[in-house]
Amino acid sequence: MVDSKQQWKAWLYLSPAIILLLVFTVWPIFNTLRMAFLNGYGNMAAMGGATFDLGIQNFLKVIEYDKFIDCLKTTAILCVATVPISTTLALLIAVALNSIKPLQKTLQTIFFLPYVTNSIAIGMVFATMFNIVGYNPVERAADTWGIINNVIQFFGGEAISWINQGSTYTANIAVMIVYIVWNALPFKILILLGGLQSINKQYYDAAKVDGTPKARVLTRITIPLLSPMLAYVIITGFIGGFKEYSSIVGIFGEKMGPPDDAGRLNTMVGFVYDALEKDRQGLASAGALILFVIILIVTLFNNKVIKKHVHY
Amino acid sequence: MKVVLENLTKIFPSRDKKSGKEVVAVNDFTFEIPDGQLVGLLGPSGCGKSTTLYMISGLQKPSSGKIYFGDDDVTELSTENRGIGLVFQNYALYPHMTVQQNILFPLQNLGGKDKLSKQEMLDRAYEAARLVQIDELMDRKPSELSGGQQQRVAIARALVKMPRVLLLDEPLSNLDARLRLQTREEIRRIQKETGITTIFVTHDQEEAMSISDVIVVMKLGVVQQIGKPQDVYDDPKNLFVATFLGTPPINVLEGKVEGGKVYIGDEAVMNVNGVEDQNVYIGIRPEGIEPAADGVLTCKLNNVEVMGRDASVVSSHENSVNPVVRAIISSDIKVDTTAEAVKFNIKPHKFFLFNKDTEERVYFEVK
Numbered sequence: 001m002v003d004s005k006q007q008w009k010a011w012l013y014l015s016p017a018i019i020l021l022l023v024f025t026v027w028p029i030f031n032t033l034r035m036a037f038l039n040g041y042g043n044m045a046a047m048g049g050a051t052f053d054l055g056i057q058n059f060l061k062v063i064e065y066d067k068f069i070d071c072l073k074t075t076a077i078l079c080v081a082t083v084p085i086s087t088t089l090a091l092l093i094a095v096a097l098n099s100i101k102p103l104q105k106t107l108q109t110i111f112f113l114p115y116v117t118n119s120i121a122i123g124m125v126f127a128t129m130f131n132i133v134g135y136n137p138v139e140r141a142a143d144t145w146g147i148i149n150n151v152i153q154f155f156g157g158e159a160i161s162w163i164n165q166g167s168t169y170t171a172n173i174a175v176m177i178v179y180i181v182w183n184a185l186p187f188k189i190l191i192l193l194g195g196l197q198s199i200n201k202q203y204y205d206a207a208k209v210d211g212t213p214k215a216r217v218l219t220r221i222t223i224p225l226l227s228p229m230l231a232y233v234i235i236t237g238f239i240g241g242f243k244e245y246s247s248i249v250g251i252f253g254e255k256m257g258p259p260d261d262a263g264r265l266n267t268m269v270g271f272v273y274d275a276l277e278k279d280r281q282g283l284a285s286a287g288a289l290i291l292f293v294i295i296l297i298v299t300l301f302n303n304k305v306i307k308k309h310v311h312y
Numbered sequence: 313m314k315v316v317l318e319n320l321t322k323i324f325p326s327r328d329k330k331s332g333k334e335v336v337a338v339n340d341f342t343f344e345i346p347d348g349q350l351v352g353l354l355g356p357s358g359c360g361k362s363t364t365l366y367m368i369s370g371l372q373k374p375s376s377g378k379i380y381f382g383d384d385d386v387t388e389l390s391t392e393n394r395g396i397g398l399v400f401q402n403y404a405l406y407p408h409m410t411v412q413q414n415i416l417f418p419l420q421n422l423g424g425k426d427k428l429s430k431q432e433m434l435d436r437a438y439e440a441a442r443l444v445q446i447d448e449l450m451d452r453k454p455s456e457l458s459g460g461q462q463q464r465v466a467i468a469r470a471l472v473k474m475p476r477v478l479l480l481d482e483p484l485s486n487l488d489a490r491l492r493l494q495t496r497e498e499i500r501r502i503q504k505e506t507g508i509t510t511i512f513v514t515h516d517q518e519e520a521m522s523i524s525d526v527i528v529v530m531k532l533g534v535v536q537q538i539g540k541p542q543d544v545y546d547d548p549k550n551l552f553v554a555t556f557l558g559t560p561p562i563n564v565l566e567g568k569v570e571g572g573k574v575y576i577g578d579e580a581v582m583n584v585n586g587v588e589d590q591n592v593y594i595g596i597r598p599e600g601i602e603p604a605a606d607g608v609l610t611c612k613l614n615n616v617e618v619m620g621r622d623a624s625v626v627s628s629h630e631n632s633v634n635p636v637v638r639a640i641i642s643s644d645i646k647v648d649t650t651a652e653a654v655k656f657n658i659k660p661h662k663f664f665l666f667n668k669d670t671e672e673r674v675y676f677e678v679k
Contacts, residue, residue, distance in 0.1 A: 202400050202402065209397070
């Protein structure tokens with residue numbers, strides 16, 4: 001124990017962090033709770049002297065709002081589709097990276113580059129790839145396709161409107177899945193590669209002595225020994241997935257949808273931002289709390305499932 | 313299965329590119345290990361003993377030379393096709409599998425004509441487990457086992473495939489002193505029961521001496537001496553082998569041979585007719601000197617340590633290479649501990665001469 005004379009020093013050293021946390025984390029959490037349970041709360045109205053009753057009206061409004069279910073649906077689809085794909089791909093890439101000797105460091109750097117690149121910038125590049133690039137004002141039609149459609153046409157396929165006028169929801173979601181998976185890979189590869197490199201090489205020597213086929217080494221040795229890292233990557237993947245927002249802005253812009261159907265790809269976080277913009281902090285807070293509860297439930301569920309499969 | 317090593321050499325490329333010096337880990341090792349014997353590869357760290365073991369296992373490829381199992385040349389054969397069992401220094405048990413799963417694992421990899429039914433696998437696993445006396449621990453995870461038990465599981469896993477050759481890398485180094493004693497007996501017993509040619513690596517001479525049929529003493533990649541433990545101990549070929557074997561270590565003193573007599577300082581301690589005059593190192597086993605009133609070697613007496621059955625007379629001599637000259641005697645022999653000096657007689661067959669420059673043994677006839 002620190003003796004009491006010294007304690008004030010400890011508090012002094014901790015104070016910058018504590019003060020910042022109180023102002024920017026603890027108070028906002030508390031304030032979110034407060035605003036969520038004040039019926040129809042809005043900052044402007046509050047400053048104008050309006051008073052609000054305690055109640056759950058905000059929550060009811062969120063749930064009743066028809067677009068909210070769409071937001072929830074889009075968020076859930078993106079989550080459920082991208083986490084398994086990106087985790088599997090990251091695992092395979094990490095295993096491959098770990099098993100090659102020449103240029104390993106260089107390749108690691110290349111695979112990690114997207115992580116340090118601005119996600120909006122990546123989004124713009126992806127938008128261009130999937131886009132109908134350029135608009136021919138004379139013929140009043142698109143005349144240049146993005147690279148994806150070029151490839152499809154090269155193989156004799158029909159060009160698809162991915163994100164433009166007249167695109168389908170499925171096409172939009174497909175683009176989002178590709179983009180989110182690509183964006184999520186570097187971090188997961190980094191974590192899994194770190195995990196792989198910390199596995200004692202002797203396990204592999206032992207497996208070699210026993211003549212273990214490569215596929216069995218992966219499923220019976222590598223994956224179980226990597227399971228703590230895999231669990232981490234999956235759980236954080238789901239949490240990140242439920243907070244998906246900037247990726248959609250990156251591709252579709254702030255309209256959160258193709259030009260002819262703005263808001264089609266809105267997500268939970270997008271919903272919260274929208275409410276904030278309209279000075280409906282009460283509604284935004286309620287939405288944020290609902291999102292929090294969903295993430296909590298999913299994470300607890302994840303934890304429970306994963307615990308059965310994580311060894312040691 | 314006899315194992316034959318023929319001019320086995322392993323050269324590691326230099327890590328330091330500037331100096332460009334290669335490391336010769338094992339240099340021209342030729343040796344035939346007879347079928348069903350327990351062989352200890354012994355030497356200080358960096359002597360190439362582990363490299364030799366891993367070359368026999370196939371996990372490392374020799375730079376040159378051949379390895380035969382029986383009459384088969386296995387030099388180019390990959391590890392899994394050699395039919396070896398390998399016990400790693402830290403056991404390398406799969407932490408996420410139970411003991412049973414660990415032991416079953418090598419069997420589950422067998423395919424084609426060697427494929428076993430589930431029941432056959434279980435029978436074999438239990439047979440191996442019973443041999444090392446861990447059949448009661450089959451449902452435990454490795455983390456729930458003591459070091460000694462983990463060691464046994466590792467041996468069972470290596471044995472379950474019925475290997476032609478069993479290889480053990482420092483099998484006792486991770487165990488505490490008491491377990492070490494027990495486990496080495498155990499390894500001896502298992503080897504005798506199975507009759508599998510077994511090669512193990514150790515830096516602990518006592519360990520190697522106590523259980524091996526044959527020991528191979530290595531230094532800096534070069535084999536120094538091969539033989540039965542007692543023979544090597546009684547008849548070391550050079551100073552290194554003499555000093556490496558034996559606890560407490562052999563007493564080494566500087567001296568010279570002059571006119572057929574060995575001198576330590578001014579004292580003539582032994583007649584060695586026919587040996588040329590030269591400077592020598594003199595090695596005397598601790599059990600080879602005993603205090604006597606008419607002794608030939610005079611040392612300054614430090615103290616006497618009585619340890620039950622034995623006593624050890626600790627003295628010093630200005631020509632001694634070691635800090636002390638130690639004599640192990642029966643504790644029945646009384647030594648005057650108040651005396652300043654002690655005189656020793658020397659048993660000729662515990663007394664070795666080594667040329668001071670080459671450190672090779674200088675042989676002489678015991679009269």
